Amino acid sequence: MAMELATEEWKGSHVLSVSDFSVESVAELFAAADKCKAAVNGAEGSDPAVLQVCKNKVLGLVFYEPSTRTNCSFAAAMQRLGGTCLQVSENSSVKKGETLQDTMRCIECYCDLTVLRHPEKGSVSRVSAYLRKPVLNAGDGDGEHPTQALLDLFTIANEQGGKIEGLTITMLGDLKYGRTTHSLAKLLAMYRVKLNFVSPQGLGMPESVKKSVAALGRAEVFECSDLQEVVAKSDVLYVTRVQKERFQDLAEYERVQGSFVVDSKALDNAMSTCTVMHPLPRVGEIAEEVDDYPNAAYFRQMENGMYVRMAIIAKVLGVL
Incomplete structure (x- = not known):
């Protein structure tokens, strides 16, 4: 089977923000992710050349x-595609005073593309201006996490029978600092969906994200502080942890940590088809008893991350 050429939307491009995507480019990526998934699993009719x-x-x-899932899934994705990886940690020459852009310009001398996670919001976008080769944003502080949003949307579509339009998605937890929810909300806003934002006081979705969602004019938004107010009508429950590392005041973190715990009782009123998701790690906001819930999808979500990142790498390099 001949490899399909990537469109100009992906080939050679940086992946910095979900704002860079279109419904068409997302659909193209998901078709590639399906091919990657089939090839990895040796599905009948799959193309081993992938x-x-x-x-x-x-x-x-x-x-x-720190990163477990994003780092490992990108590494596994590249290796599954037949490539190799070069790992760089915070023990690089940045410790000697080297600027981030100089470090990245050096690393790209050895690589075909790079993945960058950095604690400073906007850092990946800023550094991209210095680079000749593509860089993929793996999380910039409390800004965005676009590849996570793509794997989340891929999981939603898979768990909901291929459907995105018309779904009701409830996001629960720390929406202020949770970059995964920022990116996912903006990505979902490209579709006609209903978004429920449920958070502890003071940890609501940032106004900038809500404005981005509203600007597209497709998604309906509802905000509340009571999960039970919306869980019965939710097709997807997307749970996030309180981001301890983003808090300046530990006492403030302790005040809100544990505000919401999704356990079997919390899901009593949920639809039988409600998909439960979490970007992980979890720190108590989903009880382990929920793991036995048939629609608890967070570990399938993590596996999907490898297939979607395989597709992103291949599309950006123009090989799939």
Whole structure:
């Protein structure tokens, strides 16, 4: 089977924000992710050549914040595509006073594309102006996490029978600092959906994100502080932890931590088809008893992250 050429929307492009995507480019990416998933799992009719499209390619992984899923899934994605990875941690020459842009310009000398996670909001976008090769935003402080939003949307579509339009998605938890919810809300706003934002006092969705959602004029938004007010009509419940590392005042964190706990009782009024998601790690906001809930999708969500990131890498490099 011949490899499809990537469109100009993906090939050679940075991936910095969900604002860069269109419904068409997302659909194209998800078709590629389906091919990657089928190839990895050896599905009937799949194309094994997908697993070699990045042979002799190198992915640079530059992480200045802790990461398990994003780092590992990008590494696994590149290796599944036949490529290799170069890992860079916070113990780089930045410790010697080197600027981030100089570090990144050096790393791209050895790689075909790079992935960057950094604690400063806007850092990845700023550094991209210095780079000749594509960089993928793996999280910039409390800004965005676009590849997470893409894997989340892919999971929603998979769990909901391919449907996105018309769904009601409830986001629960720390919406102020949770960059995954910022990106996902803006991505979902490209579709006709209903978004419920449920958070502790003081941790609501930022006005900038709500303005971005409203600007597209497709999504309906409802805000409240009581999960039970909306859970019965939610097709998807997207739970997030309180972002301890973003708090200046530990006492303020302690005040809001544990405000919401999703357990079996909390799901008593949920629809039987309600998908429960979480970007992980969880720190008590989803009880382990929920793991046995048939529609608890957070570990499938993590697996989907590898397939979607395989597709992103391949599309940006123009090999799939």
